[in-house]
Amino acid sequence: MTDQNENFESLMRQSLAGDQRAYAILLQKTSRLLRPFLAKRLSFGNEVDDLMQEILVSIHKARHTYDGNRPFKPWVYAIATFRLQDFLRSHYSDHLRHAVDFDELEETLPENVTVSELNYESISVEVQKLPEKQATILQLMHQEGYTAKEVAEKMGMKESAVKVAAHRAYKVLRNKLEQ
Amino acid sequence: MDSIDELVARLAQDATAVKPVPHPFLLSLKLIAATTIYLIASLTFSGLRPDWVEKLHSLWFDAEIAALVGIFCVTSLSAALLGFPDQYQKRKMVLAPIWLFILFLLVLILALRADSPAAQLPVHSFQCTLSITLMALVPATWTFYAMRKFASTHSRLAGCVALLSAFSVGALWLRLHEATDSLVHVIEWHYLPMLVIGIVGLWLGKWLLKW
Numbered sequence: 225m226t227d228q229n230e231n232f233e234s235l236m237r238q239s240l241a242g243d244q245r246a247y248a249i250l251l252q253k254t255s256r257l258l259r260p261f262l263a264k265r266l267s268f269g270n271e272v273d274d275l276m277q278e279i280l281v282s283i284h285k286a287r288h289t290y291d292g293n294r295p296f297k298p299w300v301y302a303i304a305t306f307r308l309q310d311f312l313r314s315h316y317s318d319h320l321r322h323a324v325d326f327d328e329l330e331e332t333l334p335e336n337v338t339v340s341e342l343n344y345e346s347i348s349v350e351v352q353k354l355p356e357k358q359a360t361i362l363q364l365m366h367q368e369g370y371t372a373k374e375v376a377e378k379m380g381m382k383e384s385a386v387k388v389a390a391h392r393a394y395k396v397l398r399n400k401l402e403q
Numbered sequence: 404m405d406s407i408d409e410l411v412a413r414l415a416q417d418a419t420a421v422k423p424v425p426h427p428f429l430l431s432l433k434l435i436a437a438t439t440i441y442l443i444a445s446l447t448f449s450g451l452r453p454d455w456v457e458k459l460h461s462l463w464f465d466a467e468i469a470a471l472v473g474i475f476c477v478t479s480l481s482a483a484l485l486g487f488p489d490q491y492q493k494r495k496m497v498l499a500p501i502w503l504f505i506l507f508l509l510v511l512i513l514a515l516r517a518d519s520p521a522a523q524l525p526v527h528s529f530q531c532t533l534s535i536t537l538m539a540l541v542p543a544t545w546t547f548y549a550m551r552k553f554a555s556t557h558s559r560l561a562g563c564v565a566l567l568s569a570f571s572v573g574a575l576w577l578r579l580h581e582a583t584d585s586l587v588h589v590i591e592w593h594y595l596p597m598l599v600i601g602i603v604g605l606w607l608g609k610w611l612l613k614w
């Protein structure tokens with residue numbers, strides 16, 4: 225760890241003296257150092273790359289504020305954190321700017337999707353229009369609360385025939401109500 | 404990744420030898436020296452208060468002036484440190500002005516308690532704040548000018564501290580120039596405006612110290 229720190233610092237000292245090769249190595253090492261730091265805090269890979277570029281440019285602009293007499297990493301992390309905060313601030317302010325107000329959304333909705341045209345009366349009318357046997361079965365099962373077995377006993381039918389009749393009645397009703 | 408490699412290559416090509424900025428202690432010493440010369444020149448031009456010899460024998464007046472000088476020196480040092488992205492890794496020193504302001508407040512409270520019977524209020528009021536602000540313009544300008552050459556990552560705080568440093572010079576000048584004994588007036592029109600100046604500094608720092 226100490227060797228790595230010394231590397232960073234000596235590379236920076238060489239860079240300040242005008243060594244372009246040392247500077248390129250330093251920037252590459254710095255980008256590798258900062259990538260996990262940024263990836264942990266940002267969701268997308270392209271965001272990490274964009275921000276990394278900004279940070280490298282900032283390091284370049286601020287390199288005169290590093291004199292090689294103190295650890296390099298706190299200096300570089302201070303710049304990275306500063307740019308990250310800037311990035312997140314503008315990112316969230318953009319989100320807020322493009323957010324739709326809930327009241328506006330209510331006005332632009334085509335219709336009220338929570339109100340149904342169907343009600344008890346309209347269904348009852350349609351049930352009365354069904355063949356007599358089917359209408360009686362639905363009435364007994366859904367208004368008076370009998371089970372299919374009880375309805376079968378009451379009407380002198382087999383239970384399976386009651387279920388089939390009820391099923392056909394539902395199908396007819398569904399078609400009519402969907403129209 | 405390719406774009407990063409390209410950028411690295413481009414930045415490396417641009418890199419020439421760079422002279423690092425001076426140590427923040429040296430920078431703050433330069434600021435303090437320049438401001439002291441400015442203060443002495445201003446006092447020579449405007450004149451010291453007529454009762455200055457007598458006032459220098461007053462314990463609470465001396466304590467107040469010493470605390471103001473302390474605020475000026477410590478805020479100058481803090482401003483110099485705040486110019487560096489990592490505050491030269493001396494965060495405790497950056498926050499040192501807080502302790503000086505607490506000490507200053509304590510001195511004012513004790514001086515106020517000792518001021519019995521209270522001195523008569525002068526007839527003027529906001530003119531003092533205005534004079535201090537005008538006097539502070541020059542040090543504020545050069546402090547901001549110096550700090551813009553750096554790369555502050557705490558631009559708001561840096562702006563606030565820089566402006567407080569300049570305002571303390573103005574307050575020091577007026578306290579040594581104006582023969583006012585009323586502490587109530589001094590607190591109300593000399594020192595309380597420091598709060599407003601601090602807020603203005605936060606705003607100015609954001610705009611002027613952007614990089």
